[in-house]
Amino acid sequence: MSSLIADVRSVLTDAERVFGGLPEADRLAQVKERLDGPLRVAIAGKVKAGKSTLLNALVGERLAPTDTGECTKIVTWYRDGHTYQVMLHPTDGGAPTQARFHRDDGAIEVDLAGADATDFDRIDVSWPSSSLRTMTLIDTPGVGSLSDGVANKAFEFLDPEEDETPADAVLYLMKHIHASDLNLLEAFHDNTVSQPNPVNAVAVLSRADEIGAGRLDSMASAHKIATRYGEDGRLRRLVQMVVPVAGLLAETGETLTEWEFKSLRQLADFPSDELEPYLLSADRFVEARPETPLTSLEREQLLGRFGLFGVRLSLALLGRNVCESSAELSEELIARSGLNDLQTVLSTLFMDRAEVLKARSALLAIEHLCTEHPEVDGVSTLLAGIEQIMAGAHPFNELTTMAAVRSGWVKGRAADLKDVEQLLGSGGAAPWQRLGLEEGASQDEIRTASIEALSRWQRKAENPLTSLDLVTAGRVVIRTLEGLITSG
Numbered sequence: 001m002s003s004l005i006a007d008v009r010s011v012l013t014d015a016e017r018v019f020g021g022l023p024e025a026d027r028l029a030q031v032k033e034r035l036d037g038p039l040r041v042a043i044a045g046k047v048k049a050g051k052s053t054l055l056n057a058l059v060g061e062r063l064a065p066t067d068t069g070e071c072t073k074i075v076t077w078y079r080d081g082h083t084y085q086v087m088l089h090p091t092d093g094g095a096p097t098q099a100r101f102h103r104d105d106g107a108i109e110v111d112l113a114g115a116d117a118t119d120f121d122r123i124d125v126s127w128p129s130s131s132l133r134t135m136t137l138i139d140t141p142g143v144g145s146l147s148d149g150v151a152n153k154a155f156e157f158l159d160p161e162e163d164e165t166p167a168d169a170v171l172y173l174m175k176h177i178h179a180s181d182l183n184l185l186e187a188f189h190d191n192t193v194s195q196p197n198p199v200n201a202v203a204v205l206s207r208a209d210e211i212g213a214g215r216l217d218s219m220a221s222a223h224k225i226a227t228r229y230g231e232d233g234r235l236r237r238l239v240q241m242v243v244p245v246a247g248l249l250a251e252t253g254e255t256l257t258e259w260e261f262k263s264l265r266q267l268a269d270f271p272s273d274e275l276e277p278y279l280l281s282a283d284r285f286v287e288a289r290p291e292t293p294l295t296s297l298e299r300e301q302l303l304g305r306f307g308l309f310g311v312r313l314s315l316a317l318l319g320r321n322v323c324e325s326s327a328e329l330s331e332e333l334i335a336r337s338g339l340n341d342l343q344t345v346l347s348t349l350f351m352d353r354a355e356v357l358k359a360r361s362a363l364l365a366i367e368h369l370c371t372e373h374p375e376v377d378g379v380s381t382l383l384a385g386i387e388q389i390m391a392g393a394h395p396f397n398e399l400t401t402m403a404a405v406r407s408g409w410v411k412g413r414a415a416d417l418k419d420v421e422q423l424l425g426s427g428g429a430a431p432w433q434r435l436g437l438e439e440g441a442s443q444d445e446i447r448t449a450s451i452e453a454l455s456r457w458q459r460k461a462e463n464p465l466t467s468l469d470l471v472t473a474g475r476v477v478i479r480t481l482e483g484l485i486t487s488g
């Protein structure tokens with residue numbers, strides 16, 4: 001792994017020599033900074049898919065403004081920093097300027113000083129936050145139903161044809177599968193390291209609590225639907241998996257206030273058979289008779305923070321004394337929102353592979369610079385060097401092979417294909433995950449399982465009845481297993 005990073009750094013040094021003294025050298029400095037920095041994860045999807053809400057849940061703070069507002073039309077980066085600072089990057093390529101901002105209910109409202117949202121390419125927020133230390137999060141405006149200008153901007157951002165991809169990985173939020181969702185995903189992927197590549201994308205079935213119209217089994221239904229989506233051939237080609245998340249519940253769980261807890265407590269103490277009819281719809285809940293606890297306005301406020309499902313769930317948890325303090329309620333809401341599951345997925349699929357994903361982005365960026373400037377001396381040697389790493393580096397071969405299997409291009413028995421995917425790390429890159437062992441498996445167990453899998457795949461690769469594609473995939477698997485055995 002680190003030899004890959006070393007190779008990439010050496011290409012970068014060569015590139016610095018080739019572009020030395022030219023204005024493009026700046027771009028290389030950015031590539032270098034990016035290689036050293038946290039993984040960049042973009043949150044994409046249609047307007048109102050719940051992107052900003054989920055971003056806040058991941059950060060654990062209400063930073064990104066939700067719903068509409070001028071600033072939600074601009075791509076916004078949230079990164080860890082020593083100070084609280086907001087920079088505006090003008091569309092015309094001019095120098096970024098520092099902006100004033102205030103917080104509205106936590107959300108950072110940036111003062112554009114009378115300028116238009118289209119005047120800016122991006123907003124860069126630096127914010128001291130431990131969650132952002134390992135991962136820079138990029139909130140995107142979302143495609144569809146807003147003005148065309150904004151939609152185009154989101155496409156440009158995600159489409160690597162326009163520039164090197166600004167993100168190393170992407171979380172794609174969707175409420176339902178629409179044809180246009182699939183096109184957007186395809187636009188994000190590139191053909192350089194591989195064919196359309198599911199390795200750096202995970203889909204989130206967002207606003208999962210709304211699936212069962214507020215019923216308490218909503219999340220169970222959402223899990224079933226997510227599993228079904230995850231088996232859909234078109235989606236498998238594009239994302240690693242589909243995770244259901246109720247972002248609003250997660251965000252509120254992370255930022256629960258004492259007032260909210262007390263208000264829910266009051267509602268939970270009210271006779272439940274009298275309250276029940278008002279919990280059937282949002283309108284009824286807000287317009288409930290005056291003798292129910294809280295004012296209409298307060299109930300509406302709760303609804304905005306919890307959603308109908310969240311209110312019902314909280315009342316059930318408090319009523320049955322499952323939760324007795326705001327800390328307990330908060331923990332329970334987060335667990336039931338699916339946020340913890342998403343975080344596990346992010347850490348096994350993205351963070352554990354951060355070096356490979358960053359190396360990939362860096363090579364793509366240098367390659368892009370080279371193809372833009374074929375006239376510069378030494379560019380063709382650089383391109384050949386990049387090509388060599390792309391084709392030869394084992395971590396990239398793993399990614400390419402995994403993508404090929406998931407795309408249905410490799411023919412073979414379902415069990416074999418599943419075995420290939422797992423060994424290549426589709427369920428996590430740690431040795432125990434690849435070998436399907438328990439977490440904490442000993443070196444001996446890992447070694448034994450690796451040797452067993454190795455001889456299995458050697459036999460398959462030599463079997464004349466194995467399809468040529470599967471033999472090729474099998475060779476990559478064999479190389480992975482040899483690595484596990486020698487490093488163990």
Ligand SMILES: Nc1nc2c(ncn2[C@@H]2O[C@H](COP(=O)(O)OP(=O)(O)O)[C@@H](O)[C@H]2O)c(=O)[nH]1
Nearest residue numbers: 048049050051052053066067207246247248307
């Ligand atoms: N019920 C429910 N509402 C949500 C959820 N996530 C977001 N919303 C609401 O959907 C609206 C749009 O959310 P936002 O995060 O701004 O979506 P974005 O346009 O994709 O960034 C807001 O009113 C949110 O409160 C969710 O998980 N459940």
Ligand SMILES: [Mg+2]
Nearest residue numbers: 051052066072
């Ligand atoms: Mg938003």
